[in-house]
Amino acid sequence: MNNIGSYEERYKTFNWKQSEEELEYGKNGMYNIGYYCSDRICEKGDGNKLALIWEGFTGEVKKYTYDDIRVYSNTIAKFLQDVGIGIGDRVCLFMDKVPELYLSFIGILKMGGIAQPLFSAFGEDALYTRLDDAQTKAIMIQKKHLHKVRKIKSKLPNLTKIIIIDADDSQPQVNEIHFWMEKAQKVDKFDIVKVGPEVPSVIHYTSGTTGKPKGAQHVHSSIIAQYITSKWVLDLQPEDIYWCTADPGWVTGTSYGIIGPWANGVTQIVLDAGFGTEKWYAFVQKYKVTMWYSAPTAIRLLMKEGFDVVKKYDLSSLRHLASVGEPLNAEAVIWSDKAFGKPFYDTYWQTETGAMVITNFPGMKIKPGSMGKPFPGIAATILNTKTYEPITTPGIVGLIGLKPGWPSMMRTYWNNRETYDGKFKNGWYVCGDRASIDNEGYFWFVGRDDDVINTAGHLVGPFEIESALLEHKAVAESAAVGKPDPVNMEVVKAFIALKPGFEQSDDMELDIMNFIRKRLSPLAMPQEIEFVPSLPKTRSGKIMRRLLRAKEWGEEIGDTSTLEND
Amino acid sequence: MSEDVKKMIIDYVKKEYLEEDSGVDVNENTKLISSGIVDSFSMVSLKMFLEKKFQVKIPDDKATPEAFDSVNNIIKLLNDFTKT
Numbered sequence: 001m002n003n004i005g006s007y008e009e010r011y012k013t014f015n016w017k018q019s020e021e022e023l024e025y026g027k028n029g030m031y032n033i034g035y036y037c038s039d040r041i042c043e044k045g046d047g048n049k050l051a052l053i054w055e056g057f058t059g060e061v062k063k064y065t066y067d068d069i070r071v072y073s074n075t076i077a078k079f080l081q082d083v084g085i086g087i088g089d090r091v092c093l094f095m096d097k098v099p100e101l102y103l104s105f106i107g108i109l110k111m112g113g114i115a116q117p118l119f120s121a122f123g124e125d126a127l128y129t130r131l132d133d134a135q136t137k138a139i140m141i142q143k144k145h146l147h148k149v150r151k152i153k154s155k156l157p158n159l160t161k162i163i164i165i166d167a168d169d170s171q172p173q174v175n176e177i178h179f180w181m182e183k184a185q186k187v188d189k190f191d192i193v194k195v196g197p198e199v200p201s202v203i204h205y206t207s208g209t210t211g212k213p214k215g216a217q218h219v220h221s222s223i224i225a226q227y228i229t230s231k232w233v234l235d236l237q238p239e240d241i242y243w244c245t246a247d248p249g250w251v252t253g254t255s256y257g258i259i260g261p262w263a264n265g266v267t268q269i270v271l272d273a274g275f276g277t278e279k280w281y282a283f284v285q286k287y288k289v290t291m292w293y294s295a296p297t298a299i300r301l302l303m304k305e306g307f308d309v310v311k312k313y314d315l316s317s318l319r320h321l322a323s324v325g326e327p328l329n330a331e332a333v334i335w336s337d338k339a340f341g342k343p344f345y346d347t348y349w350q351t352e353t354g355a356m357v358i359t360n361f362p363g364m365k366i367k368p369g370s371m372g373k374p375f376p377g378i379a380a381t382i383l384n385t386k387t388y389e390p391i392t393t394p395g396i397v398g399l400i401g402l403k404p405g406w407p408s409m410m411r412t413y414w415n416n417r418e419t420y421d422g423k424f425k426n427g428w429y430v431c432g433d434r435a436s437i438d439n440e441g442y443f444w445f446v447g448r449d450d451d452v453i454n455t456a457g458h459l460v461g462p463f464e465i466e467s468a469l470l471e472h473k474a475v476a477e478s479a480a481v482g483k484p485d486p487v488n489m490e491v492v493k494a495f496i497a498l499k500p501g502f503e504q505s506d507d508m509e510l511d512i513m514n515f516i517r518k519r520l521s522p523l524a525m526p527q528e529i530e531f532v533p534s535l536p537k538t539r540s541g542k543i544m545r546r547l548l549r550a551k552e553w554g555e556e557i558g559d560t561s562t563l564e565n566d
Numbered sequence: 567m568s569e570d571v572k573k574m575i576i577d578y579v580k581k582e583y584l585e586e587d588s589g590v591d592v593n594e595n596t597k598l599i600s601s602g603i604v605d606s607f608s609m610v611s612l613k614m615f616l617e618k619k620f621q622v623k624i625p626d627d628k629a630t631p632e633a634f635d636s637v638n639n640i641i642k643l644l645n646d647f648t649k650t
Binding site: 057058096121144147272273274275276277278279301304305455456506507509510513514517522523525527 | 582585587588590597599600601602604605606607608610611614615618627630631632635
């Protein structure tokens with residue numbers, strides 16, 4: 001029996017209070033996420049239950065019980081207090097998927113700090129932009145990534161604590177602190193800071209079409225939504241072995257890679273290694289994974305390897321599968337049903353929504369390729385693109401709109417209230433995605449409503465790439481667009497006009513690709529570069545990215561009346 | 567393929583994907599993809615380097631994470647496509 005039971009019944013009768021009551025949220029004035037993900041589970045008698053089984057790429061394994069999570073997060077919280085981190089200070093987590101990342105996240109929340117996880121593959125420019133915007137006070141980092149911070153720290157006056165979690169015997173530089181979680185004096189009792197439910201907890205950065213990345217700021221009461229969506233959509237049950245493949249540098253990795261499973265008291269496993277089909281199947285087999293939450297890009301890579309490799313492994317432990325990041329194509333749903341005997345259930349949500357909002361539910365009839373239906377407590381509709389009035393006719397494409405007010409919704413963009421306010425139209429939060437609803441109430445994704453590139457489930461802003469490209473010595477002007485890709489949905493393609501004196505060549509293309517990879521991230525690296533004499537512009541000089549994108553997608557170019565004359 | 571080829575690939579990986587002070591030693595058996603030294607997105611630039619340097623065309627469906635997971639695997643891949 002799945003946790004949700006009848007979706008229709010739940011939708012009719014649901015109130016978020018139900019989740020609060022199950023969590024006993026606010027009991028004794030406690031609203032801190034850190035408590036609900038560790039101490040509370042221990043108080044319920046599950047202190048000896050495994051919370052985290054971690055495996056590194058070399059095969060090293062570490063295991064942590066809920067009591068270990070409690071004590072280690074206490075230890076980290078106390079350490080942060082002792083070095084001068086206070087309530088509301090932003091503490092960046094910049095690590096691979098090592099145990100310290102998960103435990104520090106809880107530790108930061110326990111002492112009232114704001115966790116700012118960032119994808120550890122970010123280059124120094126991407127890192128600088130996000131630390132500068134958040135006025136981050138401390139960064140917890142592995143020594144392998146330290147060189148990036150050392151290059152930019154002189155430009156970050158607020159960044160006064162650089163905490164190296166796996167330092168060697170070398171002498172720390174100015175503002176650097178060595179901290180070894182396993183060797184530190186363990187703190188059994190820690191006064192978890194009694195923050196209010198509306199106190200900021202996490203900032204996740206996400207990209208837009210224009211301007212710098214925006215920090216979606218969440219609050220402690222987001223756990224109300226993360227807990228119940230984990231329970232009803234991921235169907236987490238006490239005996240589950242849960243594997244969320246997302247990196248906590250992105251929102252899935254915190255909402256459903258830390259908060260959701262641990263608030264539910266579930267054992268989760270983490271593989272800190274790059275993708276490999278056989279490696280992943282062997283991991284499922286070894287740990288008898290029951291619930292697997294992954295991404296369409298990974299599923300399509302598994303598909304590429306075919307059925308024969310599936311048969312080499314015993315994957316019979318798998319009970320439920322779900323997917324997030326970009327729309328899961330119908331072929332992948334059908335394939336997984338054949339390969340694993342069960343389909344991947346697609347879930348739709350965003351960094352800004354903090355938790356799933358439109359999804360396929362256990363027990364519900366899946367229509368392959370559909371996003372599913374709104375989570376109970378979420379009022380979702382399709383809005384007319386001009387009037388922002390709900391469209392009542394099935395099949396008409398418009399913008400996905402959500403009625404504000406669910407617990408995990410971002411409360412603002414950090415330092416950017418104006419952009420936040422601009423996300424609301426006619427009383428609806430506008431997600432920025434186009435979709436339609438069919439006559440049975442299922443949502444069907446169509447595409448983004450802006451130029452943001454969704455590559456392997458991660459949003460990449462063209463402006464950030466174009467700005468970085470202009471820093472390359474040979475680039476005169478550039479435009480970055482998403483081009484279709486069978487595995488990643490979209491990949492970055494750059495159109496580049498070179499400065500006089502530079503000539504296009506394979507070497508030049510490779511040099512520019514690597515330049516962006518190191519400055520921003522591998523995700524932002526153009527997978528293809530087309531050299532052009534000049535870029536199409538409006539008469540006012542604005543590059544017409546839309547035109548280039550349409551060409552890549554084989555779409556109608558549309559209105560070109562504002563195009564600059566050659 | 568010769569030791570020179572092996573060295574050329576190792577040097578490129580070190581130069582492009584690792585910092586000088588990373589302390590990570592790369593040899594022909596070092597795991598590149600599963601260790602995170604090269605991620606799946608960066609495989610595209612590594613593939614482009616190999617194709618350009620060795621004048622081969624590696625089909626996309628052969629450029630799997632496993633095929634790129636060590637310098638030895640890469641050399642095997644290159645051998646497969648330089649023979650034809």
